[in-house]
Amino acid sequence: MTRIISNLQAVHDAIAQAARMAHRQKENIELVAVSKGFSADAVREAHQAGQLAFGESYIQEAINKIELTRDLPLQWHFIGPVQSNKTRAVSAHFTWVHSLDRLKIAERLSKQRPSNLPPLNICIQVNVSGEDSKSGIAPEEVTELALAVARLPQLKLRGLMTIPAPAEEPETQRIPFFKLHQLMRQINKLGLSLDTLSMGMSHDLCAAILEGATIVRIGRAIFGERIYGENQ
Numbered sequence: 001m002t003r004i005i006s007n008l009q010a011v012h013d014a015i016a017q018a019a020r021m022a023h024r025q026k027e028n029i030e031l032v033a034v035s036k037g038f039s040a041d042a043v044r045e046a047h048q049a050g051q052l053a054f055g056e057s058y059i060q061e062a063i064n065k066i067e068l069t070r071d072l073p074l075q076w077h078f079i080g081p082v083q084s085n086k087t088r089a090v091s092a093h094f095t096w097v098h099s100l101d102r103l104k105i106a107e108r109l110s111k112q113r114p115s116n117l118p119p120l121n122i123c124i125q126v127n128v129s130g131e132d133s134k135s136g137i138a139p140e141e142v143t144e145l146a147l148a149v150a151r152l153p154q155l156k157l158r159g160l161m162t163i164p165a166p167a168e169e170p171e172t173q174r175i176p177f178f179k180l181h182q183l184m185r186q187i188n189k190l191g192l193s194l195d196t197l198s199m200g201m202s203h204d205l206c207a208a209i210l211e212g213a214t215i216v217r218i219g220r221a222i223f224g225e226r227i228y229g230e231n232q
């Protein structure tokens, strides 16, 4: 068994264990394998172990990899900052965008989504830890953006995403994830039906699952340390 395949197995085991602790079904937690910084061959290897969903942060790197794996039935998730001049490429190549934080970008993605593709699944990225350096919209502004995005025809608003400030203690890690879940509940009270919490990375997967993550985005624990690729 190769390293990527055994790592993937270990991540699935960690998800199953956290799900048991949370009294949740592991089937309700989707694993997105974050392949940024790794080659198309690494993606192929993960696919051989059954992995179908992959996350990328940089559009040109992503498009190259998508082209090189065209023969595989993969699903691509864009998780990096979306710039206006990249919306056309993002809307053409991805099934999910996790990192939406502005209405202007949402409008472009909706307008540019090719009509032969289903609506683009969207998560709004929220800065729940309140750090200036992190991307994402402030919690107070999420409701207004969510209501506007939900009206765009070629987008399907699915939920919220966050990258919290780094924390060591599992109990501390849970706080921002709890806040994101609360925010989703509040938004749903207004009549939307968000079903996705995209939260949890290699170092805080368990805390995220305990607080209700439905998608975890895992890179290093599957592919190893990146030589580059930190976008936060």
Ligand SMILES: *Cc1c(COP(=O)(O)O)cnc(C)c1O
Pocket: 034, 036, 057, 079, 080, 163, 201, 202, 203, 217, 218, 219, 220, 221, 229, 230, 231
């Ligand atoms: C890189 C990245 C990840 C994966 O992080 P790891 O620490 O490698 O698991 C998840 N989400 C986003 C938005 C990222 O940029």
